[in-house]
Amino acid sequence: MKTQEPEAVRRATCCVIGCGPAGAMLGLMLAREGVDVLVLEKHADFLRDFRGDTLHPSTMEIMDDLGLAEGLLDLEHTKAPRLEARLPGGTVTIADLGRLKTRYPFITFMPQWDFLDYVTGEAERYPGFRLEMNAEAKDLILEDGIVRGVRYVTPEGSREARALLTVAADGRSSPFREQAGLKMVRTSPPIDVLWFRLSRHDGDPEDTFGYAGGGRFMVVINRGEYWQIAYAIRKGEYQSVREAGLAAFRRSVGDTIPDFADRTGELQDWDAVKLLSVQADRLRRWHRPGLLCIGDAAHAMSPVGGVGINLAIADAVAAANILARPLREGRVRSRDLTAVQLRRELPTRAIQAIQSFAQRRVVSSLLGPEGAPSLPAPARALLSLGPVRDLPARIIAFGIWPEHVKRKEPVARKESV
Numbered sequence: 318m319k320t321q322e323p324e325a326v327r328r329a330t331c332c333v334i335g336c337g338p339a340g341a342m343l344g345l346m347l348a349r350e351g352v353d354v355l356v357l358e359k360h361a362d363f364l365r366d367f368r369g370d371t372l373h374p375s376t377m378e379i380m381d382d383l384g385l386a387e388g389l390l391d392l393e394h395t396k397a398p399r400l401e402a403r404l405p406g407g408t409v410t411i412a413d414l415g416r417l418k419t420r421y422p423f424i425t426f427m428p429q430w431d432f433l434d435y436v437t438g439e440a441e442r443y444p445g446f447r448l449e450m451n452a453e454a455k456d457l458i459l460e461d462g463i464v465r466g467v468r469y470v471t472p473e474g475s476r477e478a479r480a481l482l483t484v485a486a487d488g489r490s491s492p493f494r495e496q497a498g499l500k501m502v503r504t505s506p507p508i509d510v511l512w513f514r515l516s517r518h519d520g521d522p523e524d525t526f527g528y529a530g531g532g533r534f535m536v537v538i539n540r541g542e543y544w545q546i547a548y549a550i551r552k553g554e555y556q557s558v559r560e561a562g563l564a565a566f567r568r569s570v571g572d573t574i575p576d577f578a579d580r581t582g583e584l585q586d587w588d589a590v591k592l593l594s595v596q597a598d599r600l601r602r603w604h605r606p607g608l609l610c611i612g613d614a615a616h617a618m619s620p621v622g623g624v625g626i627n628l629a630i631a632d633a634v635a636a637a638n639i640l641a642r643p644l645r646e647g648r649v650r651s652r653d654l655t656a657v658q659l660r661r662e663l664p665t666r667a668i669q670a671i672q673s674f675a676q677r678r679v680v681s682s683l684l685g686p687e688g689a690p691s692l693p694a695p696a697r698a699l700l701s702l703g704p705v706r707d708l709p710a711r712i713i714a715f716g717i718w719p720e721h722v723k724r725k726e727p728v729a730r731k732e733s734v
């Protein structure tokens with residue numbers, strides 16, 4: 318006689334831990350490929366502090382492949398076709414995306430929670446997709462050296478998710494890497510970032526730009542009703558910034574961006590200023606039998622260039638392209654998991670190398686006593702040549718190896734809503 322399975326066990330072909338950009342996109346793509354996928358998310362909703370809201374052309378083209386770009390752009394968003402740096406000596410265009418050949422020659426700024434709501438809403442139209450919110454994964458289930466799923470807790474009690482493949486998409490602090498014995502390569506970025514908001518006023522500029530001067534570097538993002546501001550500091554400088562006091566911090570913001578001096582009083586206490594400890598690392602091996610890590614869980618990215626979400630989504634697309642068939646056939650081999658890492662590792666490492674260069678050479682020097690360096694004339698001439706001029710825009714827009722959705726028509730049929 319068949320024994321009844323306990324209520325607390327969920328079975329799926331693929332269990333995804335974490336419903337951030339990587340997990341949500343992987344869930345959507347596997348479900349449309351006809352794979353039975355269970356996504357576990359520890360929070361009750363997607364409303365979080367600012368975590369990065371930049372969808373680059375590479376991601377918009379993926380959404381286009383899925384037939385979802387128009388629907389996404391119907392949601393409230395702002396667009397940045399150009400990234401500029403305002404230096405004491407004048408404005409320099411860092412990347413002009415308008416010159417690129419793409420249907421989406423701009424960076425789309427949209428709150429991450431709206432993006433995640435949209436993606437999971439689309440995924441829920443496929444019968445194979447299940448999303449469990451308030452479900453915090455705790456321990457991998459390891460049997461004979463193979464990951465068979467994960468134990469997780471919910472407000473109703475403990476449960477097990479058993480799956481042919483478990484994917485850790487739970488972000489930069491994922492504990493499952495260590496549980497699986499996967500080793501990290503860590504780097505030590507020289508900067509940290511303070512994030513805060515200031516209101517936007519009538520007559521403010523429309524664009525998103527960097528400000529440098531007086532040993533300070535800030536990136537200012539137009540978020541409609543407010544400015545989201547990233548204020549770079551040297552690694553380890555946070556304590557001394559706090560000790561100098563909020564009044565000094567407000568003054569330094571106003572001195573760097575005089576247009577904002579009238580509203581720095583909105584920063585009433587340090588709770589309004591969040592520290593992002595900049596981290597950059599990557600796993601040596603992204604998998605072991607039964608487990609794959611993607612997104613920030615496989616490689617935390619520096620915020621330079623705002624590429625983290627886009628790389629996480631590219632990982633999800635590559636994983637779905639490569640693994641959908643083995644998952645449908647019920648057999649995922651090590652070589653399938655290796656293929657995902659091989660496809661994504663080189664572009665990730667290349668972008669990390671570029672970020673590291675930018676942090677050490679550009680951002681660090683902007684924070685130095687000399688402030689913004691002026692470019693020598695030959696460098697200016699070189700930068701004005703078409704292919705060189707377009708290179709930063711290309712890298713920011715598409716990364717090194719953009720991914721596309723292999724199967725344009727879904728295998729699974731959408732349920733009517």
Ligand SMILES: Cc1cc2nc3c(=O)[nH]c(=O)nc-3n(C[C@H](O)[C@H](O)[C@H](O)COP(=O)(O)OP(=O)(O)OC[C@H]3O[C@@H](n4cnc5c(N)ncnc54)[C@H](O)[C@@H]3O)c2cc1C
Binds near residue numbers: 334337357371487
């Ligand atoms: C302040 C800040 C600003 C940033 N700015 C940008 C930017 O401008 N542009 C950009 O592209 N990137 C930016 N990033 C980086 C970007 O947010 C990440 O690279 C991207 O979100 C990674 O996606 P992910 O899906 O791999 O992981 P995450 O977005 O970290 O998602 C992981 C998900 O897993 C869930 N989770 C965690 N643990 C568990 C668990 N045990 N069980 C179940 N669920 C779990 C989390 O709640 C979360 O929903 C920024 C990051 C920060 C912190």
